[in-house]
Amino acid sequence: MNAYAYLVAFLLAVITDLLVDNVVLSRFYGICSFIGVGDQVKSASSMGFAVTIVIILSSAICWPIYYFILVPAGLPFMDTLVYILVIASLVQAVGLFIKKNSPALYKSLGIYLPLITTNCAVLGVAQSNTDSGLLAGQTLAENFGFSMASAIGTSLGYLLIIVVFACIRTRLETYSVPKAFKGIPIALITAAIMALALVGLAGLGS
Amino acid sequence: MSQLGYLLIAVGVILVLLAIFFVTFVLYRKTPVPKGCEKLPSAESCSKCGLGEGCALNIYAKKEDPKK
Amino acid sequence: MDNIRRHQHQESFVSGIISNNPLFVMVLGTCPALAITTTMEAAFGMGLLFLFVLVSSNVLISLLRKIIPEEIKTPSNIVVIATFVTIVKMFCSAYLPALYNSLGVFLSLLVVNCIVLGRAEAFADQNGVFDSFLDGMGNGIGYTLALCVIALIREILGTGYLTIGVIFTFIPYFRLPVLKALDGSYDYSMNLFASPMGGFVVFGLLMALMQLWNLKKKAAEREAAIAKIHLAAKEGA
Numbered sequence: 457m458n459a460y461a462y463l464v465a466f467l468l469a470v471i472t473d474l475l476v477d478n479v480v481l482s483r484f485y486g487i488c489s490f491i492g493v494g495d496q497v498k499s500a501s502s503m504g505f506a507v508t509i510v511i512i513l514s515s516a517i518c519w520p521i522y523y524f525i526l527v528p529a530g531l532p533f534m535d536t537l538v539y540i541l542v543i544a545s546l547v548q549a550v551g552l553f554i555k556k557n558s559p560a561l562y563k564s565l566g567i568y569l570p571l572i573t574t575n576c577a578v579l580g581v582a583q584s585n586t587d588s589g590l591l592a593g594q595t596l597a598e599n600f601g602f603s604m605a606s607a608i609g610t611s612l613g614y615l616l617i618i619v620v621f622a623c624i625r626t627r628l629e630t631y632s633v634p635k636a637f638k639g640i641p642i643a644l645i646t647a648a649i650m651a652l653a654l655v656g657l658a659g660l661g662s
Numbered sequence: 663m664s665q666l667g668y669l670l671i672a673v674g675v676i677l678v679l680l681a682i683f684f685v686t687f688v689l690y691r692k693t694p695v696p697k698g699c700e701k702l703p704s705a706e707s708c709s710k711c712g713l714g715e716g717c718a719l720n721i722y723a724k725k726e727d728p729k730k
Numbered sequence: 731m732d733n734i735r736r737h738q739h740q741e742s743f744v745s746g747i748i749s750n751n752p753l754f755v756m757v758l759g760t761c762p763a764l765a766i767t768t769t770m771e772a773a774f775g776m777g778l779l780f781l782f783v784l785v786s787s788n789v790l791i792s793l794l795r796k797i798i799p800e801e802i803k804t805p806s807n808i809v810v811i812a813t814f815v816t817i818v819k820m821f822c823s824a825y826l827p828a829l830y831n832s833l834g835v836f837l838s839l840l841v842v843n844c845i846v847l848g849r850a851e852a853f854a855d856q857n858g859v860f861d862s863f864l865d866g867m868g869n870g871i872g873y874t875l876a877l878c879v880i881a882l883i884r885e886i887l888g889t890g891y892l893t894i895g896v897i898f899t900f901i902p903y904f905r906l907p908v909l910k911a912l913d914g915s916y917d918y919s920m921n922l923f924a925s926p927m928g929g930f931v932v933f934g935l936l937m938a939l940m941q942l943w944n945l946k947k948k949a950a951e952r953e954a955a956i957a958k959i960h961l962a963a964k965e966g967a
Binding site: 680683684687688691 | 801802804805809
């Protein structure tokens with residue numbers, strides 16, 4: 457495969473995770489924060505950016521640790537523990553840096569950083585990148601490329617969906633919703649309709 | 663490199679990661695919030711699952727039932 | 731004294747099942763609730779594994795609560811939970827490979843499940859071993875029930891059958907035709923409910939039912955309070 461084919465495959469992998477098999481609406485990662493994000497668009501986009509940084513950095517660190525340290529040592533089952541240590545340490549280190557050096561960044565991002573540790577999307581991407589192992593005839597470098605594509609697609613997909621959802625919910629506040637549906641139930645029904653909208657893109661990545 | 667060599671490196675890496683994890687956690691808890699940000703819902707009370715008062719993800723703030 | 735203790739134990743056990751149900755009342759642990767519940771067996775299996783992780787981590791954290799210094803309680807909780815999740819993963823991939831394949835990543839995601847972390851921090855860090863055991867059992871059973879309710883609705887409406895014996899292979903394979911005949915003569919199933927959209931819809935409607943029940947309960951309480959005030963006013967006058 458030449459470089460052009462690699463680029464196309466990379467972009468397709470990103471778009472698959474971004475739209476076709478969207479990480480929140482189709483694979484159900486990150487639902488806790490998705491429901492709870494409420495209707496503030498600014499906090500939703502801050503959360504989304506923080507999650508993006510953490511997902512990409514943690515995937516870039518966890519993949520090499522798995523394939524170059526855990527697998528040769530015969531300890532592939534330690535991946536869950538190692539990944540959560542990496543993710544939590546990353547989040548804490550970034551939080552430490554922001555707390556000490558940038559009050560402005562802390563004001564917008566700082567409160568969400570501790571929540572990213574328990575976000576299913578971060579651990580989910582890191583785990584699913586290495587769970588399936590090497591496909592037939594795939595080199596390590598190709599696997600790393602697809603893992604990073606998955607990480608980028610997942611984080612962008614999360615960011616997109618969370619911001620769109622927050623925008624929709626701002627409008628939803630002004631409508632008269634039946635009392636039993638106010639809050640979480642109508643948010644879930646809205647998410648259902650969003651999920652339906654993305655079904656139309658099925659089959660795009662293959 | 664032998665299996666044992668890789669195993670020792672892996673155990674070493676895991677111990678280092680554990681140390682980094684605990685140390686960054688304690689340091690993060692100990693550094694004070696920057697000036698001017700105290701009135702925001704504190705990160706400490708919103709840690710891990712965001713169920714403290716006034717936290718962004720706390721959608722049950724108005725519930726009168728105890729959170730336990 | 732004994733009666734009070736027994737009542738407290740019962741309270742922490744029962745409240746985890748209905749009144750403080752971790753999924754429907756506290757709205758925690760929603761990721762697996764939407765992803766695993768396409769089949770009843772997968773949901774039940776996930777519930778059982780979740781129960782094991784919750785109970786064992788609660789018990790161990792409660793045993794260690796006096797030894798671990800206050801500042802590092804949270805990180806050590808995470809390490810304990812990750813250890814038990816790894817054990818459960820290894821057990822599952824060895825003895826129930828069909829369940830392991832259908833759960834996929836979500837078995838590993840039990841590490842960051844808000845219920846497990848939340849109960850560890852809120853309860854096991856402060857209470858005794860037996861109390862933590864009961865609390866874990868109650869919450870685990872409540873979560874399993876909640877998952878099974880969603881999965882039952884989604885599987886019956888989505889595929890028309892209730893299939894058992896696929897994942898738990900020691901149970902004989904059995905298909906209960908509810909909305910779809912075994913020979914295809916009638917088919918009232920709606921594929922929608924097996925898709926992701928169906929998950930959101932079922933969960934949303936169940937949450938709406940919960941909220942309706944809560945509103946009715948609050949209205950009844952308000953009526954009772956008003957009636958009591960009127961009665962007191964009448965007696966006073």
